Amino acid sequence: MLDANLKAQMNAYMERIDQPVELVASLDDGAKSQELLELLREIEGMSAKISLRTDGDDARVPSFSINRPDGSVSLRFAGIPMGHEFTSLVLALLQVGGYPPKVSDDTIAQIKALTGDYQFETYFSLSCQNCPDIVQALNLMAVLNPRVKHVAIDGALFQDEVEARQVMAVPSVYLNGEQFHQGRASLEEFIAKLDTGAAARDAEAMNAKDAFDVLVVGGGPAGAAAAIYAARKGIRTGVAAERFGGQVLDTLAIENFISVPETEGPKLATALEQHVRAYDVDIMNVQRATKVIPAGADGLHQVQFESGATLKTKALVLATGARWREVNVPGEQEYRGRGVAYCPHCDGPLFKGKKVAVIGGGNSGIEAAIDLAGIVEHVTVLEFDKVLRADAVLQKKLASLPNVTVHTSAQTTEITGDGQRVNGLVFKDRNDDREHKVELAGVFVQIGLVPNTDFLKDTVALSRHGEIEIDARGQTSVPGIFAAGDVTTTPYKQIVIAMGGGATAALSAFDHLIRSSVSE
Incomplete structure (x- = not known):
């Protein structure tokens, strides 16, 4: 089932399990059940702390749950989680087995504090690069909070169920039997939807922050590069992003990123965020900008967000990227996600x-x-x-x-x-x-793409296509406001070009700060 390389990687990961993990399979005589059984037996053999039972009675066959024997944690995969979901399987085994998740203490506390009973069902496809984020987020919530249950369902394997619920886009999430979410989302976004006071608390915390030297709006390749180059100058740097990684998260194969022959968008997005977090950068996720107010007498630009927060900064880098262009014909919006x-x-x-x-x-x-x-x-x-x-x-x-x-x-x-x-x-x-x-x-x-500049009308000069007009230094029409990446008039929308533009914008912002301080 697993090739030699995957087995070697799995064996190394399974050594990190320090609590008993029980796999309970619900199977029949079909080929897919036998394929799943082979996979589970291989996993069982990788750690003395993993045990396998085949007496499961779940209605979805083939499926298996990953449990703690004391019953404090239970999550389920309906199907065979290979492809993009293989990482979800590995993380679920590790986390149920006691390996600490790589999330902040505040996030863990928020999840544990959730009240109510949550039964999540996620429909995914093995070729979907957006689905693992959803599956992994909800699995983690199930590990941390016993009132959260989650089953991840391979839509291609359970076609009758997909047809009955009219699931026509993945990831699709149901909560307690009702449709809850469709499309990509982060752990922070799920928590915000469940913890209704989270957005207000985040906004209050952001409003209390001191002004940044450089604030980057956007967390794609351009925004990440700008944040790194600014932080390396030793100045106070912040990043406010709707979703870190930007459109790269929606890209499957990347084969033209110089020095990396082949990678995938979500993998690159993770690497970008890890690189930014290696520096002293204040990252604020799940923040959609709604307005920019250029600097007044105090010399500080202001950025307002949908959450109600406002951030101030001496220099601003706009790297909000682009989104899929729509056809804008009758029926498109009505049947979005339904065909x-x-x-x-x-x-x-x-x-x-x-x-x-x-x-x-x-x-x-x-x-x-x-x-x-x-x-x-x-x-x-x-x-x-x-x-x-x-x-x-x-x-x-x-x-x-x-x-x-x-x-x-x-x-x-x-x-x-x-x-x-x-x-x-x-x-x-x-x-x-x-x-x-x-x-x-x-x-x-x-x-094609449409630049995310709706919030910038009457603020900086835009091209007839809605892109931010910049010069060779990334400077916009407003002094102290710079821009980079797909949101700008840069002619070629490529990851490597966006990164270069982000670096240019950050260096120009730093130069602006130096010249401004001298003139003062």
Whole structure:
């Protein structure tokens, strides 16, 4: 089941377990049950503190729980947690086995203080890079608080359940039988949703902070680089981010990050945060900026946040990145998460054996179509332009696939549904204005990015595309406010370029502070 490398890594991790762990499997005679049993037996053999029982009676088969024999902790995987969820399995074993989690004491105290009974169910897919964060966060809560229970369910393996609940996007989280959350989230975000007073307490703490020398808004590659370069100058540095890692968290394969032949977005995002935390940087997560007030007589810029907090800073670096562009046609918002999706890696397995469409003929769109073609019955690609814009190597691969149809000069005009889920799409042929209806179960939108600058209107100069206009030093139209990364007019939206822009902005901010102090 596990190759030699994984076994070696697992053996090393299992040595850290210092409390008894009991695996209880619910199995039948099927192939998947036998595959799961093989995995669990291998895990049992890695530590004398791990025991395995096969007399489980859970309704979901195959599944297994990871328990403490005294009953104080119990969490469950329905399916075989390999792929992106393998790390979730390892962490669950370690944490149930007494290995301390890498979260702050304040976070642990918040989780332990939660009152009420919480029965969470998370639907994931093994190819989803966003799902492990959800699974790991809820597993940790179950480990720390006996009133929290969690089962992680492989949607591809439990198709009947997915159909019954009309789960069409992952991760999807149910709490006590009702839909609670869909999409990526962090542990902090879950705690904030459950602990209704958390946001107010965080805002109060942020309002009490002294002014920063450099405040970075955004935690993606540009924001992380800016924070590191500022902190290395020995000045008071803060980072306020909606989610640390930014859009990198939604990126599966990264093969053009210089000196690293291949990595994955979530892995890189984790490394970015760890690097920033190695310095004296005040990191404030789950903070969405809503307004920037340029410096007045006191020389301090102010940033207001959705939580009600306000931070002050001598120099400001804006690195809020970008988000997926929407088609903005009837039906898109109505059926978002119910057939309209933006992450083929995450949600593709839920459409196994069905017909789907991909809107967009650039690299991301054609890569999505290629990936989906191996899962679904048929893929229809719609490109607004007269020709596909993807790299030639991708177009050649796409053309070799028998279950893909490409329409160029195709303008999507509507996404249709039955009131519950997507059932089709309407597009207009721009050559003759004729409309065509395509019957399908899912629509994957892959048409580029929109900069996150809604909160900056009338503050700094923006391009006609909504990007922050900067010069070669990362300076915006407002003295003392700098910007970097995908949110700016920098022509190429690449991770390595964003990092360079973040470093440039931080160095420019430091230079601004020095010149300002001299002029004073």
